[in-house]
Amino acid sequence: MTICSVNNVTKSFGGNIIFENISLEIKNGERVGLVGRNGSGKTTIFQLLTGMESLDAGAIHMKKGTRIGHVAQIPKFDEGMTVYDVLSSAFKAEKELEREMRTLEKNMAEEQETFALQKLMERYGVIQEKFAFLGGYEIEANMMKVANGLQVTELFPRSFLELSGGEQTKVSLAYMLLQKPDLLLLDEPTNHLDLFAVEWLEQFLKEYNGTIMVISHDRYFLDEVVTKIFDLEDGEIHVYHTNYSRFVEEKEERLLHEFQAYQEQQKKIKKMKEAIKRLREWANQANPPNEGLHKRARSMERALERIEKLKKPILERKQMGLQFEGQERSGKDVVVMKEVSKGFADHPLFNEANLHVRFQERAAIVGRNGTGKTTLLKLLLEEIKPDAGEIRIGSSVKIGYLSQHAYGNMKSNVLEAFRECVAVTEGEARHILAKFLFYGPAVFKKVTQLSGGEKMRLRLAQLMYQDINFLILDEPTNHLDIESREVLEEALEQYNGTILAVSHDRYFLNKLFEKTYWIDDRKLFEFVGNYAWARQKWEEKLEKQVIKQQRQGRKSMETAPVKKKEARKIEEIETELMHVEEDIYTLECKMEEVVGVEMLEQLYEEKTKKELLRADLYNELENIVE
Incomplete structure (x- = not known):
């Protein structure tokens, strides 16, 4: 099923056309990589999909009810909110349902009239089912999973507004992932992450149930995560149903094929032009001029005009001319x-x-x-x-x-900043900067810009x-x-x-x-x-350390009877906790089915006792571990 379709969209800024009549389709559950050179319009596509920018022409159709997640800029949160508060706020729907469940539980315990109680219980069953479906019972576990993966747990007590830009971006990414949007738009998500967080994010996205579209220059990341590539080049989009490495090979094959087709067409056009020229020459040489040959020339000309001209594919594009100067060698x-x-x-x-x-x-x-x-x-x-x-x-x-x-000096322009480091004439500097894709007036652009x-x-x-x-x-x-x-x-x-x-x-x-x-x-x-x-x-190395610690642990258990006794006690408490949890779940199920008020009160009282026992067991467990 298609979650998003872009049809014949055109967008320009200040008279410069970014892309014209582009179309693409994203299906539910796909993981798509959007690639292209800097400045090709990748971020603009995200802005169009989220409505941050308007279309010049064309249409974008989004599946009804689609929730989009996109960290285009740092979200605004209330002053004083800690990082923990920010991440918790990603579960607004779940927390509202939980509050309603607690209210219903209280009302059910107090209600005496059978019909009214039945209505409350029906409502409770609906809310509880929705709460469970949204993952309400795993809120804390899910939050810790994402926070650990992106390495923001140490930031929990800190005010969000006091974080650095990179830290705020990481927290905002975590906040968005926890919201579980239907369509996840990620623009360079690995920029502020270290290697371990990147590898965690890759695994998280591969297991994500929604649809993903990602802009990234990280080739390993694209290979691991995406299964489809949108290549944005020269205002056009080409689609490849593969990962990044295979896309590179397929693109090269496509360009070579297109270049061969272009060359064949150029040969055909050249032959037709030569034939038209010869027909006219022969017609004019006849006495009187041969109208039949002129007619054939005009017919061939019209046929030439009707040919849809192929664009010449660019096999080699302008790149940075990067080559280090020769230098004196250092010591060993x-x-x-x-x-x-x-x-x-x-x-x-x-x-x-x-x-x-x-x-x-x-x-x-x-x-x-x-x-x-x-x-x-x-x-x-x-x-x-x-x-x-x-x-x-x-x-x-x-x-x-x-x-x-x-x-360096951010007040300088590009030309001045370069000449501050390299002693060359202005002409030489402009020639060198052109190799680094700074052409014409671009050399007078301020470094700050x-x-x-x-x-x-x-x-x-x-x-x-x-x-x-x-x-x-x-x-x-x-x-x-x-x-x-x-x-x-x-x-x-x-x-x-x-x-x-x-x-x-x-x-x-x-x-x-x-x-x-x-x-x-x-x-x-x-x-x-x-x-x-x-x-x-x-x-x-880490595996060896774990094995060594396990051996030391077993040895210390053998030589320390008191610790061995504590280990047995921990095992007993954990087993009892498991049984108590099962009892609480069984009681909650019975509360959904029971009709009589007296029976409901009895079950509720029993559930409360079990919950108190669970709390005591956890306290006992903490005391032993400490």
Whole structure:
């Protein structure tokens, strides 16, 4: 069943046509990836689907009653609402039903008249069924599942309005997922997530019961999540019923086929034009002129006009001209960290960390958000000092740093910002900037007006033309579209210097890096291999730790009879709790069926006693565990 259809839609801004007469169809339960270059109109399509932008022409039909979820901007919440309050507010419908159930339970216990009681019970049954269908009994479990997955549980007590932009975006994403909309529109959902949250989100979306449409430049994410691709290019949409990797192959095949068809048509048109020309020449050479040949020429001309001309497909598009300048080589040891510790206030980040990067090595740093990855880079850049330990930069090392946030003088325009870093003439600067897709008047655009992708391209242009032999990169693929990421990867592959990078782009990490540093539990672990290899070894390491803890646990149980006794008691309480829960459920079912007031009061009283017993058992369990 179709949940959304877009028919012959046209949209333009300021006289520039973004797309014209595009059509697409989204079926219920599909997981669709919307891909295309930055500026191609992907976000505009989302805005049209949600009604944030109006159509110039065409129509959008949405299935009646469809609930759409889209984090286009940070939602507004009341002042003073904590993150926990925000996430809880995603269950408004469930909580309203729960309040009505409690009211009905109270009224049923007090009602004496049989007919009125029957009506109350019927209403209670309907509300309870709806409450269960919406997942009302799993509200807390569902909230914790999403909050843990997106790593926002630590933010629970904090005011939503006091969070950073990235934190607010993560919480807003969690809020939207908990609402379970019928159509989920996700625009770059992985931007503020670390590797582990991204992998959790992938699994969550694969199991999602609704329909999903996602804009993303994360190739692994698209491969894992989507089963259909909408490719938006040159104002047109092409549909591919596959994941991202297969789409790339199918698109190349389609373009080659279209180019062959275009060439065949051009040959046919050329032959027809030559035939028309010859017919006219022959007709004019005759004495008197041959009207029959002129007639044939005119007929062929009309046939030529009726031919629907094929568009010439673009096989190679303009890309960034990314190539690092030659540079003086550094010494063998580029950077060495020995027993380095660093923290802020009462929050230690890592203790006694060791790191050794050699000439021409490609090393990556990974870890959860907040574990100190960017702090580690700042230590190497000598922007901050370690609390303990030693950091040594090797001989002849010239560092180039690509930050995910800082872009130098934000008051300058693109041309000025480039020339502040690279000593070239204005003409040379404009020629270089054109390689980074800054054409004509675009070089006079203020840095403050640039998009995230444009800022990243400008910073890359500045780095390319400096004498650098050690690149330190902090999330270098952020804001870049897929084509630009591929150009960057190719340039870094050819670079003959040393690279140290922080990234959550798994494709980038696996393709370029042969050494991975993993930050966890305030320690820095080294793995010789790319991210996929490091991840495998990390999981093996965790499994070994679990087995070791289990063995130690069994040993301590054997040598400590008191603890063994406590373990038996915990098992007994858990078993009793299970039986009590079953009794409460049985009593609730009987309350729905019973008619007599006396019997209902008796069941309600029994249910209350069981609930008190359940509370006592939980308290007893907590006391033993503590």
